[in-house]
Structures are given as structure tokens and as C-alpha cells.
Amino acid sequence: MERKVFFVLGGESTGTRLTTRLLVDAGCFGDVDHTQRIDEWAYKHVGSLEERLQKGQPLVWRRSFPYGEKYPDIMKDLVDPMFRLYGVNHDDDVMFLVTMRNWLCAAKSAVAARHCDTKEEAINRLKFAYVKIFSFFAKNPLFDYRVVHYEWLTLWKPFALISLYRDCGLDVSFERVEQIADTLVDANDKWLDKWVKEYADEQEKK
Numbered sequence: 001m002e003r004k005v006f007f008v009l010g011g012e013s014t015g016t017r018l019t020t021r022l023l024v025d026a027g028c029f030g031d032v033d034h035t036q037r038i039d040e041w042a043y044k045h046v047g048s049l050e051e052r053l054q055k056g057q058p059l060v061w062r063r064s065f066p067y068g069e070k071y072p073d074i075m076k077d078l079v080d081p082m083f084r085l086y087g088v089n090h091d092d093d094v095m096f097l098v099t100m101r102n103w104l105c106a107a108k109s110a111v112a113a114r115h116c117d118t119k120e121e122a123i124n125r126l127k128f129a130y131v132k133i134f135s136f137f138a139k140n141p142l143f144d145y146r147v148v149h150y151e152w153l154t155l156w157k158p159f160a161l162i163s164l165y166r167d168c169g170l171d172v173s174f175e176r177v178e179q180i181a182d183t184l185v186d187a188n189d190k191w192l193d194k195w196v197k198e199y200a201d202e203q204e205k206k
Contacts, residue, residue, distance in 0.1 A: 003095050003169050005088055007078055008062040010099030011129035012122070013109035015150040016064050018184075019099050022153070022161065023060040025180045026170045030060035042081040058170070065129035074136045095168060096143060098133055101150035105191040151188065157181035 006023055010016040021032040029052050031037055038061045052059065061082075063072050072078065082088040107122035116122045137145055146167050152160045158174075158181035165172045172180075 003058050004093035005082055005095075006058060006060040006168065007074075007094070007096045008060060008099065009074070009096060009133050010064060011101075011106060011126040012064050012066070012115045013106045013113060014064075014101040014126075015099040015148065015153070016062050018150070018153070019097055019148050020060050020062045022164065022180060023058075023097075023168070023170070025183075026165055026168075026172045026176075028058045028060040028170075030062070036062065065132055066125065071128065071132050074133070075140070094143065096137075096145035097168075098145055098147050099150065100147050102188060104195060105188045106150075108191040108194070109187070151186075154184050154186035154188070157184045 006028065008016050008019050008023070010019075017032055020030055024030050024032060038059065042061070061078065063074075063078060065071055079094070082094070088094060103123055103126055104119075106126060107119045110116055110122040110125070111119055116125060137143060146164075148164065153164070158177045161172075161177050161181055162174075165177070
């Protein structure tokens with residue numbers, strides 16, 4: 001089954017940009033930076049999305065939860081524009097990738113990126129993010145999705161990439177997979193090291 005559109009969804013600092021980049025590296029059209037051309041093209045029916053779809057190039061469109069300070073409406077904000085403007089069929093052409101990461105590391109990363117002020121706030125936002133995301137699939141069970149674990153990608157490369165690309169139906173040579181795998185870096189260690197030090201300091205003060 002050939003996919004035309006991949007939607008990458010996930011809580012803040014859980015690997016949405018990383019997963020998007022991995023699909024772009026595999027030949028999909030999309031943007032890894034914060035600005036995504038599809039944001040404008042899909043809503044205003046401009047740009048070259050239609051041409052790319054007609055030529056068979058798959059698209060990847062990313063949304064973090066929240067997006068800014070708003071939690072996206074997956075159907076209204078993402079699915080409907082593609083269906084309405086480009087005739088994408090959800091049974092055959094759409095796949096969702098839901099990113100997941102150890103919440104302690106994701107929360108600390110979110111605070112460092114100034115998405116929120118405290119680890120507790122970050123975790124509460126993660127809780128609500130996944131309620132919103134998985135509620136969508138509960139209400140729309142025909143949509144295909146996979147959970148993409150940050151730790152799986154960064155610790156089991158390149159085999160995790162082979163699995164990801166096969167699930168997505170993307171034909172990527174093993175040589176190319178190895179090249180992409182070499183770019184993957186596990187950023188969890190720095191957050192876990194800091195947590196261990198903080199915990200040790202707390203214990204010494206007791």
C-alpha cells in the first residue's frame with residue numbers, strides 16, 4: 001500500500017522533528033525546521049503540493065501537542081485540508097506516526113527549550129497531549145498509525161530505521177539507512193545524568 005501523506009504527531013520534545021527528518025531523509029517532502037511550507041500550502045491551496053502528490057512524492061506534515069499554546073484538532077487542522085484540497089483517501093494514502101519518549105527526558109528537554117517553566121508542567125502537558133492524540137484514533141479507528149519511540153530509534157539504529165521505513169512503505173537501500181543511522185544521537189543521557197546528580201544531591205541533604 002503506497003502512502004501519500006504521513007502525519008507526525010507527539011508531545012513536546014518527544015521527537016516529532018527527528019521523525020520528520022528521518023522521513024525527509026528517506027525521500028518524503030516536508031520541512032524539519034519550525035516553519036513548514038505545508039502549513040501555508042495546505043490551507044491556502046498554493047505551492048506545489050498537488051504537483052508533488054501527482055508525481056508520487058509522499059508528504060510528511062508535523063504537529064507537536066500543543067502547537068504554540070493550542071492543542072490541534074487533528075481532523076479539522078490536518079486531515080480535512082488534505083482530503084478537501086488534494087483528494088487524499090484515508091484508507092489507502094494516510095499514515096500517522098505518534099512519537100513517544102521517556103517522559104522525564106522529554107519534560108526536562110521541554111523546560112530547557114522554554115516550552116514551559118517546570119518539569120511538572122511539562123508532564124501535565126504530555127498527559128493531555130496523548131489524551132488528545134489517542135482519543136482521535138479511538139473515534140476514527142480506520143486510520144492507520146504507529147508509535148515511534150525515541151529510544152528505539154536512537155539505541156537500535158539502523159534496525160529501528162529499517163522497521164520504520166518498512167512500516168511506512170518507503171523503499172530505502174540499506175546503504176542509505178546506514179548513512180541516516182549515523183546521524184542519530186541519543187540526547188537522553190545528558191538529562192538522565194543531570195537527574196541522577198540532582199537525586200544524589202537531594203539524598204545528601206536529607
